[in-house]
Amino acid sequence: MTDFFLILVGTALVNNFVLVQFLGLCPFMGVSSKLESAMGMSLATTFVLTLSSVASHLVYHLLLAPLGLEYLRTIAFILVIAVVVQFTEMVVRKASPLLHQVLGIFLPLITTNCAVLGVALLTLNRGSSVIEAALYGFGAAVGFSLVLVLFAALREHLATADVPTPFRGAAIAMITASLMSLAFMGFSGLVRL
Amino acid sequence: MAERFDFPGGITPPTRKARATRSPLCTPPLPRRVILPLAQHAGAPAEPCVEVGQRVRTGERIARASGLISAALHASITGRVAAIEDHPLPTADGRRGPCIVIEGEGEDDWLTLPPLDWRQAAETTLLERLDASGVVGLGGAAFPTQVKARIRELHAIDTVIVNAAECEPYISADDLTLRHFAADVLEGARLMARLAGAERILVGIEDDKPEARQALEVAREATLAEAVPVEIRAIATRYPSGGERQLIKRLLGREVPSGGLPADVGTHCHNPGTLRAALAAIRDGVPLVERVVTLTGEALARPGNVVARLGTPMGELLGFAGLDTQALHRLVMGGPMMGEALGELACPVVKATNCLIAATRSELPDPPPEQPCIRCGACEEACPASLLPQQLYWFARGREHDKAERFHLFDCIECGACSYVCPSHIPLEQYYRAAKQTIRAQRREAARADHARHRFEFRQARLAREQAEKEARRAARKRAAAPATRPPAGSDAQSAAPAADLRGLRIAHSAARAAERKAEKALARAAESGEADPATLEDLETQLATARENRQAAEARLQAARDVEEKPS
């Protein structure tokens, strides 16, 4: 139990995917200018990340490893991810067109959210069980969602600030991310993975 | 003083009332010339009903109410109408607006209406009289009292509140009104209680006005026998207890719902001056031509309260009180918290003028330059509406109107308590006012756009219908011209297509019919509820017309297709 908890805390905070591991940065920068879209993106990513983490794990251990095809893992994983994302996209499109419009290009880009493939590959390296893989994916997604949502709130706040012109927009967002990452350094050493 | 109910926040600025309450109420000489703005009340401006050059008597109606919410205007001196033209209005932005100017004859020849007994007269008579007398709220908003008094039609009222809080510094007009006319005020309150069907009267008065309270007690003792009981409750002095929402909360513990009216919680709130004016209009037949105005400020040698004729140029009135123009630094109409700084001495006294402050520079210094907000939270502690003023400020500055609304911008009563305490001297409520006006303008534009779209859709539908009908006629003509000719060999392919089409058309037709019925229902519902304004109704009518056109177009097309269908058979 504590192990599972540690995995969650470890992935969500200490080795936060976005701020410490540098994964999933594009959606982090791209979908964070509005809190609403950030929340939508968080949900979508959490879903995709957890699901694809488990699916990749299964594909690897049930298909690739028995056949000695480890080197095909990248292709196989990315296929799994793309399919999960595509599937999610269709469902979201049907269920909430506005969310779909808002997430726009970012929903397909969850495919290329490195975090998703990153989780799949990192779980492999850690040699975890299915449950651990799911937790790992979920923890990573929670970490991603947490910083994404907080960052979005921060950026909304920033929208009213009197930022010097060259820094408006992406530049100050990057610098904000830098300071956030600095703050997250405080968690370093909390849980060793 | 422990009170049962209270509102959060509030401030206690220095009251500075003493200078003007030392001397009794007095009447300045009649002005030679009065300027009466047509728009000195809430709602639509009044419409002049006199000609230039016409002689008018004091109390004679010179402009009539126009529209649902509006008020009549009366000559406040006897003389000739010199002009109907634009004059500076008593507003901070120095706007000009249409006014009726009366050149006085020096005498006071009254034209009053016949007295009425308010206990006996029919309610409609009373309301008509209020309407005819141009009585509006004298507490600040100048809302037509007649409209307000119709409350019974929509709401059940149990309490009439007399708002004698007078919480702003400097102002003592209500204080003096009560000292001199407490009995009239209470009788006015009874009159309102009758109109509203209330069963009690509650007077809320701040504890810094012991004389007024004493006078009220005396008047109350004298009328103990009356059916509607009067209760006088002193409350600790704190700004803005006089805001009706805050007063109601403080006296009764009830909260007026956001966007609602005091009537929604069974109360009806009036200023003492309003009550006295309403009583005068009914009991004595005297329309609203004068009011109590506090003249104060250190640039005045003889501050005090005066009964001033409406339209008196402020300079004249202040001159009467011994204005030292050299020392005058700022002229404020109303209190220092919510009042407006004026740029001219020539502005006339209007119905909403309860106080004129002729302040010296040291008394009300220029506001220091605005500094950045440091989010210190002082404003939040002062806000009587529990808003987060600093957030509203950021949103207003950043023009993030949807977020400002999300943080309840429209619940701000613009009391200025937040600006008062702000260490960065930010004129916060100016930001809110600007944001509110922008939002209102945007809403208006959005409604316009919606309306335009509906009209555009209607036109499209109409054109489509005309087109479809034309085609249907052409098809019919064709059939009539060649009834017997068999279709040529290739017609199989042709007739197959209409058959499929026909089904589609039929579906389209029934959809159009459903849409029409829906639009009809929406219109009927809106019309019945009685709350929709004419613009909305018109909009719904347009939508209904569009649906009709669509249905007719579908019908025509269907008919044409049927005609083609039937032809080969």
Next chain:
Amino acid sequence: MLETLFDADLVTAVLALVGLAAAFGALLGFAGERFRVEGNPVVEKIDALLPQTQCGQCGYPGCRPYAEAIGEGEDINKCPPGGETTIAALADLLGREVKPLDGEAEATPRVAFIREEECIGCTKCIQACPVDAILGTARRMHTVIADECTGCDLCLEPCPVDCIEMLPRDTGRDAAPLPPGPGHRPVLPTPAWRTALIASDRPSSSTEARHG
């Protein structure tokens, strides 16, 4: 070369992945059919944000077609009557970047006004008006219903005698400017009685912005 091609390893690899892909493909095909969406409901929302002037300055015949185009990816900065406000609202709705307006913003809202004494009643303007804001019949003078007119000026061109002009529309008193901001004093009216008294006595600093 040939034996490499038929290497057992290679064949299993290809077969495994092909099988996986086929299964997933079937899943996607299923979802694609099941969750098919017709049309684009967002267009409605975009349309609601456009000013509905129907003027065609965006390059589309009316607001709705432009709304549809935006839904397909067209730029959001092509509507001059809507101006910055509309662009901001669209950017907000669609999560896109705000762009400067492509074209000239209109200074104030306007309405058409027909000089009735000059009107010959040709009805050309009526046909041009997208919102039926012009009243009149053939050979009778025409007039514009100011409340309905969107100010698109489409009626100007067809008029053979040039009797239509655009006048600024009264938008009510909604122009309360924001205070000048940090570093400045709030704007209060200049006391006229002072200037009237002695010109040199005017308090010069009272309303001016104070820098440094």
Next chain:
Amino acid sequence: MTTPSLGEVSRHGLWSNNPALVQLLGLCPLLAVSSSVVNALGLALATLLVLLGSNVAVSLIRHQVSGTLRLPAFVMIIAAFVTCAELLMAAYTFELYRILGIFIPLIVTNCAILGRAEAFASRQPLLPSATDGLMTGLGFGAVLVLLGGLRELFGQGTLFVDMDLLLGPAAAGWGITVFPDLDFLFLVLPPGAFFATGLLIALKNLIDDRLERRRQARLPDRPRETRRVRVTGTIR
């Protein structure tokens, strides 16, 4: 969509629509692998190759894939390129392969690559697509190397250390120590990566701003005319 000129494609990829500074795509490798020039250069080259290859391949098959399958198909192409690149690197530049580690498979998910495939190559013929791939790759790589240089120089006080891993023994002596004893960990650690990128973006904005102002100054004052199409009538 019309086919833009090659010059335009190049300008877009290198500057005005630079994936790293403007589109903010491909940030993960950008930030993660830019701690020294050599890492940056290695990844830049690998990314460039994959981008070029995938753009070409996607452009070639652009008429063959339908809606639902587009995404999976594209990523599989990219993944194939990446895996091949990985295998080839392991075979021929093993040390570099070990250093870049996990980030090689992650090239697959470099958003910039799929972004280009989706936004450009899937709609354009071969030549523009190839140019776009090349130029975008170069633009991305340039930023990557610049960032690497910046962080290496101000974080560790050195430049071009270990270039031999990438360029062979000839480059062994390239490393120079500019600021001895400098150890400004901030730049080496994640926060510094974000920070340096933010500064680069601001710098680009500043340059753009200057250029624009200069261009404006050169332009004669010409009132912009409003385009109008006078279309009314029924819209269906």
Next chain:
Amino acid sequence: MNAELPRAMGRAALGLATFALITAGSVALTRDLTAERIADNRQASRHREVAAVAPAGHDDRLLDHVLSRPAAPMFGFEAPITLWQARAGERVLGVVVPVTARQGYSGDIAMVVGLDTAGTITGVRVTDHRETPGLGDRIEARKGDWIEQFTGHSLTSPPAGGWAVGQDGGGIDALTGATITSRAVVAAVHRTLEWFETQPGSLLAPPATGETP
């Protein structure tokens, strides 16, 4: 629509399968062509690492002399140990043990430790780690000579209690700002030495009795 469903599914399946065929085929082909070379590279790289710490004078065929030992969790070897003998002809000069230091600052640290017959360290190298650049990564020989300080030490030098970083009262310098990493490395080396003690002679047995690959 229902009739459409199987058709659509079939089409999609076929399409994706085609792509899988092409991509997997090309990857598998590349892999077939490079597999050998990669294996060679791995081997060579491993050899370089091992050679760097092996006692001097060996015959450069380190990776050919493999020994296996059962796991020894007490000493931090959680999996069976595969180690290499350094020989000069028939003479065994020492061994090279692959060691994993747990509890590094961010994850495990893989090392190789070379020991001569006397149990004296002939070298330590970090082969894989994820420590912080600029801090923990100074354990790499390329980035600093910290790791060299182990050479020449043995279980008894520094004496008991000295096998710890200075902060913990031991005699080994820690990297400034990276005590955790240092601590982990020191502990792992120390345990390896202790484990070596428990394997009297057998690791150093001459080739005849030693396992052959």
Next chain:
Amino acid sequence: MSLMHTDQTAPRRPASTTAVMGWLLVATLPGIAALTWHFGWGVLTNLGFAAAAAIGLEATMLRLRHRPVAATLGDNSALVTAVLLGAALPPGSAWWLILIGMVAAIVVAKHLYGGLGHNLFNPAMVGYALLLVSFPGPMSLWPSPDGLLSPEARPLGEALHQLAGLTSLETRDALSGATPLDAFKHKPEALMASEFWADSPLPDGALAAWQQVALAWLAGGALLVYKRVIGWQIPVAMLGTLTLVATLLYAGNPSHQGSPLFHLLGGAAIFGAFFIATDPVSAATSRRGKLIYGAGIGALVMVIRPAGAYPDAVAFAVLLMNFAAPFIDYYSEPRVYGHPTATRGIRVDVDKEAR
């Protein structure tokens, strides 16, 4: 509009931003005095150089941004940042360390965001955290608390030498040491807390000195609360939560965990609670939000202190909660007059769809 302003009457509250900042500076005096008394002239050299750097940087940035320089400098906020950062740094820091910290604080954390009132993160703590991460060595070396007047005390001249970077604390190893939190954190795991204290590697009187400094900060904090420069919410919530978590941990494992009192007084908790966490600009705004914000800081401090890599976690905890503050603001709005319940959070797109 409100034509009256506070300067005329307010009961205790300072009437202008300048005065608010001024009172904050006054309130730091007891703490600074105590620090100087125990840790020597290095405290003052820190503060002096930090203040000079702050004013220089602030003026430069204002000029670059074309903002009124003199008027804005007068708001004292840069000075506050300088004093707080200067007091947090190890006494006798070198000029370059202070300068880098001030650049991070004033240039990056404050002016890149638009200056006073706009910054999202606490500038002083940004500077501090950046230094801590970048230069763990110099940042963890505190001089031993010899007292200003004792014979071992280093003279002002030496402090100036250190400021100039000519000598560093490291070269005077014998006289320097870690902070109590640092030392306690790095005690060997087997060692019991009691054994640690019995044979502490800390210089004599270090813990007592730290506790006295903390109490001096508390006195300053009390002044701030009395002058209503700060509300009570943040300090109370932060210290309350910190004590609570520390007590729980201590109750769970008294032999290895520091006591609640140790956590309260042994580090920068008090200083942080009254002077740092209360920075109004970067904190949550509503009263309820401030409670959440303060509690978050307290909890984070007690998560990071025992388990994380950095011994004193106040800076990071403050930055982390700065990061969360805007989000907290969305969810902590008080109930507004006339509304049946408080509105919390944002309207997710469903509403907009209905609009």
